[in-house]
Amino acid sequence: MKSFDKIDNIREIRKKLGLNQIDFWNKIGVTQSGGSRYESGRNMPKPVRELLRLVHIEQVDLAKVSRDDLAVAALLKERNPELYAELKKEAKSGKK
Numbered sequence: 244m245k246s247f248d249k250i251d252n253i254r255e256i257r258k259k260l261g262l263n264q265i266d267f268w269n270k271i272g273v274t275q276s277g278g279s280r281y282e283s284g285r286n287m288p289k290p291v292r293e294l295l296r297l298v299h300i301e302q303v304d305l306a307k308v309s310r311d312d313l314a315v316a317a318l319l320k321e322r323n324p325e326l327y328a329e330l331k332k333e334a335k336s337g338k339k
Contacts, residue, residue, distance in 0.1 A: 254282045271298050
């Protein structure tokens with residue numbers, strides 16, 4: 244799934260994770276009532292959709308990501324795109 248793609252099956256994602264609405268939506272800073280509206284089809288803002296994708300689909304623990312981590316990744320991508328692509332491919336394949 245690409246960044247900012249529409250997510251159609253939010254309720255299904257939540258249920259597969261075994262989370263109730265409060266736990267699922269609180270992880271991305273949305274109230275249960277707001278999340279319920281999104282699950283019912285209300286349009287979700289792009290920032291909320293991207294947080295949902297990162298936290299619940301990509302399983303990124305936002306508490307472990309620092310500003311420095313993002314800056315280093317951006318520099319690596321800019322200054323050595325071949326190494327960045329190689330590391331990204333390796334990370335996706337699960338090799339360490």
